Amino acid sequence: MTHEFHRIGVVGMGYVGLTLTAALARKGFTVYGVDTQTAVLDSLAKGQPHIYEPGVAEVFAEHVGRNILVGPDLPDEPVDAAIVCVSTPTDEATRRPNLKNLAAAAEYIAERCDPDVLVVVRSTVPVGTSRAIVLPVLRDRWGVEPHLVMAPERTIQGQALRELVELPQVVGGLDDESLRLGLDLFGGLARELVPVSSMEVAELVKLTNNCHTDLIYSFGNEIAMLTERLGLDPLEVIRATNLDYPRPDIAKPGYVGGGCLSKDPYLLIDSARQRGHEPYLLGKVRELNEDLPAHVAQRVVELMGDTAGATLCVLGWAYKGWPPTDDMRGTPIAGMMPVFRAAGMRVTGHDPLVGDEVIRAYGGEPVPVDAGFAGADAVLVITDHPDYRRLDLGHLMAGGRTRLVYDSWRILDEPTVLRHGARYAGIGYEPVGAR
Known part of the structure; x- marks a missing residue:
């Protein structure tokens, strides 16, 4: 017999929780979003998501206050399911996982919810974490075996609302009853379900x-x-x-x-x-991928030659440009800026979605694209945002002093760059004319 779910609690309103909340609300669920950050809650309560993701702002504008309700706590009335979407970062020095947020969320759900609630771990975790950290908390508090599943989020930024429905949803349960409930819940969201034999399998899939x-x-x-x-x-x-x-x-x-x-x-x-x-x-x-930004930065410095007092305009500060995002986690610029500072360069910056205050926080001076080109000795394109693909390069470079364009994704027209007297290069691409 299928169990019906109507009231869903989402603990953690970061990217995973935010997009899941929007997707569930569009399917008719009543969703209670919980977060510890007052600024996040205030913004969401106004229907203004704090993270850019296509379609999410429109969903919140339509549903917030109706079947999207956000606050610091779950409601007093029981929810049918509580979904853990908190961050699981790694330590910057040791790279070991920090699971304090997950443990705190489990404690909160154990205190706030009844034992018949379905608890879903959606955060990405090391294999065995749902059983080792979440399960004991629930079991000890309630004195019974909880209904517990692991159902990982697997969407790509920029397409989350579509993929939450279209991607197969993997579900692993603590036991058969938990698995059945998990499949019933996500059957109301995703078109295809993939039941697996354990929570550990689901963790490893992600x-x-x-x-x-x-x-x-x-x-x-x-x-x-x-x-x-x-x-x-x-x-x-x-x-x-x-x-x-x-x-x-x-x-x-x-x-x-x-x-x-x-x-x-x-x-x-x-x-x-x-x-x-x-x-x-x-x-x-990971080492190869993490070293690439600093490697590119060093190549930009070497290709420029004399960099003391030179101005570099950086286009694209988010970690990627397509699908577009304002997410700065893992952004290449973080590994590049120490190289540019050591070379004595002034860095200006532009991004279609990243705010000026964020660019400043990373050490750049925000500029419009045209001003960036006009004042740059070199231009570095970091992301392949569609706006940059449409640039009128001939107009931007006319009369400027740019002597190097390093086009990481090769989205600009090389002949136009060369025609304006600048060198052209990209990742792994340094033709003779660019030396």
Whole structure:
């Protein structure tokens, strides 16, 4: 018999909780969003999401105060399910997972909810965490076996509302009854369900997805490191490699950041180490992808030559440009700025979505695109945001003093750059004319 869910609590209104709340509300659920940050709650209560994601602002504007209710606590009346969406960061120095938020959320749900509630772990966690951290808290508080499932979030930023419905939803339960309830809940959201045999399988599915993506991107970057030294074009190599060849495509070189790909490999590494296994690939993959921004920054400095007092205009400060986002987690600029400062460069910056105050916080001076080009000795394109693909490069470079355009994603027209007397380069691509 199918269990009906109507009232859903979402604990943690970061990216995962925010998008899930919007998706559930569109499906007719009443969603109670909980967060500890007053500024976040105040913004959401006004129907103004604090994180950019296409479609979410429209959903909140329509549903907040109706079937989206946000506050510091779950309601006094019982909810049918409580979904944990808190952050699970890693320590910047040790890279070990910090699961304090998860433990606190479990304690809160145990105190606030009844034992018949379905508890869902949606946060990304090391394998075994739902059983080792969440389960004991609920069991000890309630004195009974809880209904507990792990159902990982697997969306990509920029397409979350669509993917929450269209992507297969993996669900692993503590027991058969928990699994049944979890499938009933997510059956009201997702088109396809993937029941798995345990919470641990569900935890590993999420980590496997993201670590594999990290690995795929790293290979494109590995090729770029080779072509840079061989004097070849990585995009030419990759296009010829992929064309009508029936094996997995090679990814273009590029930066790999964001809240998931910059963190989840360390969660899987920790999971392995806790069981006496040192992974062969994961650490090296992460090292390569994390070193790329500083490597590019150093190449920009070397290609410019004299950098003392020079101005560099950086286009794109979020961690990626497509799909567009304002997320700064894992942003390449963080690893680049120390190199630019050491070279004595002034850095100006623009991003279609990132606010001026954030650019300043990272050490840049916000500028419009046209002013950035006009005052720049060099331009560095970090993201492939659609706005940058549409730039009138001839107009922007006319009469300027720009002598280098480093186009990380190769979205600008190289002949136009060269025609205006500047050098052109990209990740792994440094033709003779750009030396």
